[in-house]
Amino acid sequence: xxxMIFSLVLLSFSSLSHAALKVFACEPEWAALTQELAGDxxxxxxxxxxLQDPHRVEARPSLIAKARRADLVVCTGAELEMAWLPVxxxxxxxxxxxxxxxxxxxxxxAVHMLEVPTSLDRxxxxxxxxxxxxxQTDARNFLPIASALAQRLMQNDPANKALxxxxxxxxxxxxxxxxxxxxKQAAPLKxxxxxxxxxxxxxxxxxxxxxxxxxxxxxxxxxxxxxxxSQVLDTLQRHPAKMxxxxxxxxxxxxxxxxxRATIAAVELPYTVGGSDAAQDLYGLFDDTLARLLxxxx
Amino acid sequence: xxxxFGLCSAMLLCQSAxxxxxxxxxxxxxxxxxxxxxxxxxxxxxxxxxxxxxNPNPVHEQGFNLGESEMGISANIDPQFRGVATLALxxxxxxxxxxxxxxxxxLGDGLKLKFGRYFSGLGYLNEQHAHAWDxxxxxxxxxxxxxxxxxxxxxxxxxxxxxxxxxxxxxxxAKGRGFPGTERAKNGSGAGVLFAHIGDDIxxxxxxxxxxSLHRTRAVERSSDDVPDLIGNNVSTAFSGDNRTAGLDxxxxxxxxxxLKESYLKLQGEYFRRSESGELSYDTAGxxxxxxxxVTQSGWYVQGVYQFTPQWRSALRYDSLDPGIxxxxxxxxxxxxxxxxxxxxxxxxMLDYSASEFSRIRLQLAHDSARQGLPDNQLFVQYLMSLxxxxxxxx
Numbered sequence: 001x002x003x004m005i006f007s008l009v010l011l012s013f014s015s016l017s018h019a020a021l022k023v024f025a026c027e028p029e030w031a032a033l034t035q036e037l038a039g040d041x042x043x044x045x046x047x048x049x050x051l052q053d054p055h056r057v058e059a060r061p062s063l064i065a066k067a068r069r070a071d072l073v074v075c076t077g078a079e080l081e082m083a084w085l086p087v088x089x090x091x092x093x094x095x096x097x098x099x100x101x102x103x104x105x106x107x108x109x110a111v112h113m114l115e116v117p118t119s120l121d122r123x124x125x126x127x128x129x130x131x132x133x134x135x136q137t138d139a140r141n142f143l144p145i146a147s148a149l150a151q152r153l154m155q156n157d158p159a160n161k162a163l164x165x166x167x168x169x170x171x172x173x174x175x176x177x178x179x180x181x182x183x184k185q186a187a188p189l190k191x192x193x194x195x196x197x198x199x200x201x202x203x204x205x206x207x208x209x210x211x212x213x214x215x216x217x218x219x220x221x222x223x224x225x226x227x228x229x230s231q232v233l234d235t236l237q238r239h240p241a242k243m244x245x246x247x248x249x250x251x252x253x254x255x256x257x258x259x260x261r262a263t264i265a266a267v268e269l270p271y272t273v274g275g276s277d278a279a280q281d282l283y284g285l286f287d288d289t290l291a292r293l294l295x296x297x298x
Numbered sequence: 299x300x301x302x303f304g305l306c307s308a309m310l311l312c313q314s315a316x317x318x319x320x321x322x323x324x325x326x327x328x329x330x331x332x333x334x335x336x337x338x339x340x341x342x343x344x345x346x347x348x349x350x351x352x353n354p355n356p357v358h359e360q361g362f363n364l365g366e367s368e369m370g371i372s373a374n375i376d377p378q379f380r381g382v383a384t385l386a387l388x389x390x391x392x393x394x395x396x397x398x399x400x401x402x403x404x405l406g407d408g409l410k411l412k413f414g415r416y417f418s419g420l421g422y423l424n425e426q427h428a429h430a431w432d433x434x435x436x437x438x439x440x441x442x443x444x445x446x447x448x449x450x451x452x453x454x455x456x457x458x459x460x461x462x463x464x465x466x467x468x469x470x471x472a473k474g475r476g477f478p479g480t481e482r483a484k485n486g487s488g489a490g491v492l493f494a495h496i497g498d499d500i501x502x503x504x505x506x507x508x509x510x511s512l513h514r515t516r517a518v519e520r521s522s523d524d525v526p527d528l529i530g531n532n533v534s535t536a537f538s539g540d541n542r543t544a545g546l547d548x549x550x551x552x553x554x555x556x557x558l559k560e561s562y563l564k565l566q567g568e569y570f571r572r573s574e575s576g577e578l579s580y581d582t583a584g585x586x587x588x589x590x591x592x593v594t595q596s597g598w599y600v601q602g603v604y605q606f607t608p609q610w611r612s613a614l615r616y617d618s619l620d621p622g623i624x625x626x627x628x629x630x631x632x633x634x635x636x637x638x639x640x641x642x643x644x645x646x647x648m649l650d651y652s653a654s655e656f657s658r659i660r661l662q663l664a665h666d667s668a669r670q671g672l673p674d675n676q677l678f679v680q681y682l683m684s685l686x687x688x689x690x691x692x693x
Contacts, residue, residue, distance in 0.1 A: 049502050051555035056655075058551070058558060059693050060505045061464030061497025068408050068458050083655075087690040090380075093458045095406035100377075122656060122685075222654055223608050249557055251608075 021157045024067050024097070026075035026085065027054055028273040029136040030107060030149075032282045034074055036171045037150050041160050045070070047088075050275035051249045054080055055126070055221070059087035067092035070103065072156050074149065077106025078113065080133035102155055108133060110148040111141045114202045125219025136272060138203035139179055139286050146171055178283055185290050192297050193239060195232065195264070197246035197255060200271070204245075208293070213239045216246075216254045224254045236262050243296035247271035267296035326373030326381075327687035331429045333365035336679040347442060347668035349621025349638035350595070351525040352535060354445035354477050358435065358676065364389035365680075368396070368429060372689065378404050384427065396427075396449065408458035418448040419456065419468045420493050420511035421568055422547035430691055432564075432603050433648050434662045434678045438617040439597030443543065443570050445477040448513070450489065464497040464507070478541050478572065479515035489515035497693075502556040506549065507693060513543040517574075521582065527633050534583050535634075537591065539576010545569065549693075559608055567600040578626070580633045589627025591634070596620045609652050617644040619668070642668035658682045 020043040025031035031046040038044075045066045048054050054076070057063075067073065067088050075081055089098055096103035113131030120129055135141050150168040154161045190209035194201075197216045205212050214235045218228045236258070243265040244255040255266040269289050270279035278288035337360045346355040367387040375381045384397040399414030417425045423440060424447055436446045452472025459465040474488030475481045482488055490513070497507030521536045546569045553562035571594065578591030601615035619642040626634045644667060650660035659681050666674040 049556055052502075052557045053559040056557075056559040058505075059690060060499060061466075061495070061507045061693060062499040062505060064458065065462065065464035065498075069460055083690050085690070087692050090401075090403065091410070091458070091692070093405065093408035093410045093456070095404040098403055122654075126654065249555075249559075251560055 021153065022069055022071045024070035024073045026073070026081050027136070028275075029282065029285070030074040030076070032273040032285075033142060033146060033149060034153075036282065037146060037164060037167050038153055039163075039167060041157065041163060042153075050270065050272045050279075053249050055083060057081070057084045059084045059091065063088045064091045067097060068094050070094065070097050072103045072105060072152065073097040074105045074107070076108055076133050076135065078108035078130040078133035078135075079128040080108075102152075105149060105152045107141075107145045107149070108135055110144040111135050114206060115199070123219075125217070126221030132199060132202050134200040135203055137201055137269075137289075138207040139175075139182060140207060141203065142175060142282065143172060146175070178286070182286055182290055185294070189293055189297055192243075193241035195236065195241045195244045195258065197244065197250050200247055201245055204269075204289075210293075213241050216244070216258070226257070229254060229257050232258065233261055236264065240264075243267045243293075245269055245296075248275035265296040267292050269293075326371050327689065329370040329684060329686040329688060331368040331370075331427075332681075332683040332685065333367070333429065334681055335359060335363050335365055335434060337361065337363065338677040339674055340676075341666075341669065341672045341674040345669050345672060346524075347438060347619055347642040348640045348670040349635075349642065350442045350619065352520075352522040352537065353442040353595070356436070356441050356446045358678075366428070368427065370687075370689070372687075374403065375400065378402060408460060410456045410458075412454040412456075413452070415449060415451050416454060418450050418470060418472070418491050418513070419454060420448065420491050420513055421545050421570070422507070422509060422549055422566060423568065424448055425692065429682050429684065432601065432611075432613050433615060433646055434660065434680050437568070437597075437599035437601075437615065438619050438642060438644055438668060439568065439570050439599055442619055443478070443572055443595065443597060448476045450491075451475055452487070452489070454491075464495065466495040468493045468495075474515040478517060478520075478543070478574070480517045480520045482516070482518050489513065503554065504550065504552050505693075506551070507547075508549075509545075509547040511543075511545040511547075513545075514541070516540050517576070526635060527580070528635055529633065533581040536579040536582050537574070537576060539574055539591070541572055541574040543570055543572040545571075558605075561607065562603075562605050564603040565601070567598065569596070569598040571596040578630065578634065580630045585633075587629050587633065589629035591624060591626055591630070593624035594622040596622065603648075611648075611650050611652075613646075613648040615644075615646040615648075617646070617668075618642070638670075640670045642670075644668055656684045656688060 020041055023034050023042045023044045025034055025044055025046050027048055028046050028050055031044045034042055034044055047063055048057050116131035117127050150164050153164045186208045191211055193211045193213045195214045196212055199215055199220050214232045216224045241264055244258055245267050246255050248268055248271050259266045269292060270276035270285055273279055273285050276288050279285040337358050339360050343357040369385045372382040379400050380403050381400050382397060386394045386396045395415055397416055399412050399416040401412040419425055440446055450472035452470055454470045456468040470491035471487035472489045479489050493511040495507055495509045499505045518538050519536045523534045524532045525535045527533050549566040551564045573594045575592035577588050579586055579588040597619040599615055599617045603611055603613040605611040621638045624636045626636045644664055646664040648662045650658050652658045662678040664676040666676055
């Protein structure tokens with residue numbers, strides 16, 4: 001019995017001394033990006049799944065235990081995780097990964113934020129004071145984020161600086177090529193009118209030139225009522241749109257209500273890595289997103 | 299100048315007035331909870347649960363009532379400390395300090411130190427603020443054994459093990475100001491708490507946490523009024539002695555695909571058992587006879603909360619208390635009731651609606667059999683509104 005406990009303790013401590021950098025990624029897209037940049041050098045834990053609303057995750061014991069052991073926390077920031085991450089980090093008792101420290105990285109700090117509110121009023125729904133946090137829907141954002149994240153990896157694991165440098169260079173080259181391909185494919189989407197379920201696509205629309213004519217949520221984070229959806233239907237009669245966009249984690253009910261009453265396609269986007277069968281990595285995420293948008297726009 | 303300050307404190311909204319100033323850049327997070335209830339009861343709420351007349355009885359209010367408005371202020375103090383204050387504004391006037399503590403943020407190695415006034419880390423519900431409760435009221439066991447919540451002035455040290463599974467140990471040394479202790483003028487610690495928590499996920503859809511807690515304190519001249527006796531009178535009593543409480547808690551949550559926004563199920567249960575032994579003074583206003591007294595009280599509850607759409611939740615709770623059989627010293631054997639031969643219980647149903655995560659309106663129905671021969675059907679309507687900064691909730 002004692003022998004068993006002893007070997008268990010040894011086992012848990014031996015994993016501590018393993019050289020790989022322990023990364024706690026808040027969302028799957030940052031886990032995937034860290035994987036691209038660090039390869040086997042990082043041992044990555046992903047805190048949320050593609051079918052979970054990242055606004056509404058709980059500070060579960062498992063998350064606190066993972067944050068306790070992390071060398072680096074990689075999150076979106078911009079208040080996306082404000083309902084749970086502050087508690088997870090505080091309760092972790094891990095001084096390295098506290099906000100402002102070397103072990104805390106916010107992807108939003110590397111990109112230009114859209115929809116930064118000029119006035120703050122909860123009457124406008126669940127608005128984020130630092131701007132819309134759904135930055136991962138614009139593939140171009142991954143270049144500055146990758147560069148900032150690689151810097152942070154080097155800072156936390158200077159012994160492998162050359163490896164991160166080399167992997168960053170390779171990622172940037174491959175990503176630029178992919179961007180050129182995606183933008184060419186997406187040319188027919190320019191100016192296409194869309195309805196979105198949640199204000200979660202401004203970066204995607206900005207990148208591809210989609211034209212958002214309506215939002216199914218009356219205010220960010222508020223559930224659409226039938227009365228509100230009827231108003232959206234009225235708007236659609238005046239400004240027809242090709243498709244209703246929603247993220248894989250969002251309920252299909254409001255979009256279904258609209259598609260039953262108007263000739264419009266419901267398009268479910270993977271939104272992050274793992275959000276569809278085809279979105280197994282960052283390349284798959286955008287390949288699949290574009291394929292679904294092009295199909296919806298036909 | 300004074301006029302501006304007066305206006306500011308009256309409106310509690312100074313920060314907007316000073317938004318342009320430099321000092322406001324360091325404004326702490328500020329939140330205000332507004333709550334109120336409507337209660338309809340068939341029995342006098344001041345009657346305590348049978349066998350628990352020497353315990354606290356946090357009463358339910360009848361009719362329309364403004365609840366306590368809870369004001370919260372928190373911020374990092376410097377790179378090493380964070381401060382949190384929660385003030386309860388009593389509708390009758392007056393302010394009480396619910397929480398006012400400092401916690402460390404950079405000790406590392408899984409260590410966290412908290413000092414000041416805080417809710418003890420024992421049990422599962424004890425640390426939750428009233429606005430986060432799933433029902434209008436606390437379970438009977440919390441009401442009778444902890445006067446709803448054990449708040450302490452003291453020091454808490456927690457350590458999180460560097461393991462895959464969540465394993466947390468905590469120790470508290472405190473004044474012992476809340477029931478079951480009494481405030482005493484003495485050096486050293488008046489109450490001690492030990493607790494351990496373990497928890498994990500089961501796949502992406504399920505998570506759980508289990509806990510064990512021990513509490514120890516001493517009461518000196520802890521007085522109670524209107525305690526029924528064997529003769530048929532209601533008398534005042536005073537207890538002095540030691541008490542130890544042990545508790546177990548378990549919570550399990552399930553959400554399809556792990557997506558809490560759409561729907562979830564939460565099951566939880568807690569059990570507390572307290573042994574007290576010391577001396578009881580019977581009829582302190584009259585005969586005043588003191589002799590030994592020892593009793594073991596216990597209680598438990600189980601509850602389930604089901605969020606069936608993003609905005610609607612329903613919940614069911616069953617509560618039970620056991621007053622135990624007291625050993626009463628010979629001098630009081632003919633006065634003090636040793637065996638009530640009754641186990642208080644209650645069944646509660648709750649339905650609530652949240653237009654957003656900042657507002658909640660709740661209906662609660664309860665069948666209360668906590669008082670022998672006085673069954674009570676209770677109805678409550680409650681609103682809970684959150685203004686300003688909305689901090690993250692714990693698990």
